[in-house]
Amino acid sequence: MDIALEGIGKRYGNDLALKPLDLQVPPGELLALLGPSGCGKTTLLRLIAGLIEPSQGKIEIRGRDVTHVPAHRRDVGLVFQNYALFPHMTVWQNVAFGLRMRGMPKGDIRRIVDETLEVVQLGRLGGRLPTQLSGGQQQRVAVARALVLKPAVLLLDEPFAALDKALRDQMQIELRNLQRRLNITSIFVTHDQDEALTISDRIAVMNAGRIEQVDSARGVFETPKTEFVLGFIGQSNKFEGRVEAANAHGATVAIRDWRIKVVNASQGLSVGDKLTVAVRPGKMSLSREAPAADQNAIEGTIIDTLYLGTSTQYYVETGGVRTEVHRQNTDSSSAEQNFAIGDRVWITWLPQSTLLFPR
């Protein structure tokens, strides 16, 4: 493990900013800390960076206990939100700063800085001041300044927040490629689920000072462990249900008059339990006829449609609840399958797409 946190927690007065938690990051992984503002993700990053001291627990980087080691001896490179480039120094001087602080001979500094600027493709802009660079170039300088000390771990605080949408997408891919090429273990903080889903190997979803789930992008989307993760990543339809029957293979849940079959996550359920049943809008489909028995289905009336080019969103009134269904607009979706407002339809989905959360 390149990073191992054991029971790490942070308390400000009586306020638990970060509840004691464990986290392991294997070498070469790009991990996203994802969560709403105030969830503790930046606190966690700053703890690993050594900018703040933990109230309890242990931090190991490459097997070395660094819990009380100052930031610059932790072997971590830091990229700050808005980059925090020294405005009075040129790009070259910014990148050279860390080497200079280590008292490295001038010749070596020159060589390493030039090399590092090549790596981030800024070789020709060494003489510029940060204010003379675009947002994307500034980010590259910040990354170069962190990488120049050849850290074991790269930590990035909201690295894309300062960029506009188009540039952000490009820089995400660029950073991802750089991270893979250098094979450097990295953690980045973000509040943007798309960003986390796009570039990270794993995502740690955080809420109210704790990690709710650490999993791959697919994992947090398809099998969210908590209702918070379900709500924070992607959209979902939620129903109130009650367990009617349960055994080792699955369960039947009643939502109003409909019976819903569940095949996964049925352990620990007993008859009478109240549940939140959730289904992603993209996992649902629409049909005019009552579906086959192996599918879950509820009936309703289309109240609105939204054509979005590659997909269409349908809003269906199902017994007082508004359910959203997303359908890809493929060539095979013929005219007769295009539904209009007022149509009576069945919403169907597979039992394995049903998500359950205790209430």
Add this chain to the structure above:
Amino acid sequence: MATAEYTSVPSLTYRLYTPFSKVLSHIAQQKWVFLLLLLPPLLFLTLFFVVPMAMFLREGFVAVDPHSAARTLSFGNYVRFLGSPDYLKVLWNTLRLGVIVTFLCLLLGYPLAYAMARFGPRWQRWILVAVISPLMVSVVIRTFAWQVILRNRGPLNDFLIAIGIVDSPVRLLFTFTGVVIGLVHVFLPYMVLPLASVIEKIDPRLEEAARSLGANVFRRFFEVVLPLSMPGILAGSMLVFTASVSAYVVPELLGGERVQVVPTMVTQQILILLDWQFGAAIATILILLTLLVLALYRWLSRRSFQPAK
């Protein structure tokens, strides 16, 4: 009902205000309106500052014949000033005073400004009150208070003797040192306020970044914070320097006969010796020297913002 009433109020105000504001903004877009608005202050400054100033400065280039009272153009006043080692010494003393007061204000003011900018609103409020308090008391009263504090049997000397730094009272009142102390006290806010506003704008993350890159507290200060606070240092220094070299009350009351500076000399020439022409010439020399120093500062501050490489 209540909501309806509530929302109707702003919309009524808006309806009344909108045509009015349209007319106003239309008028305000005309250039001549700005000129019209500028006219009263311009007129005031011209009549009561520029004209009297010009008349006064002109006196410096006039020689008055003692018998006929005839006025002729002359550089005699300047030749007399620049030719006399005594006068030049007063000028030198004044500039030295300005430099020392500026330097001490910077030395004392920087930590205050830094604390004000970085230690949160509570500190900010108390430091602000402490720093600007001298400006809230009349300069004459405050300076008389310094006379009491600085005199041979005053509280400051009592304290110095009590803690054993000196055996007998140090002469502070009516000395150069006394004037320096008084001036530093008054002009400290002129240093602290611009400095604090500049330091406040320096992103604290720059210090964190420097720390994470291995810079210790000294290098963080000298390589990051200090260079970035140069605009504040220069602005504060300019204010303190110009105010110090033109200060009259403090050198007069704390320096007495022994400490002569240019402003007290000018006053003496005009009010006691009634030599308006020589007084005006001395004032002109001080103004020119001050402008020269300011130009030097400007040049320095421009230079400090060029990239070093």
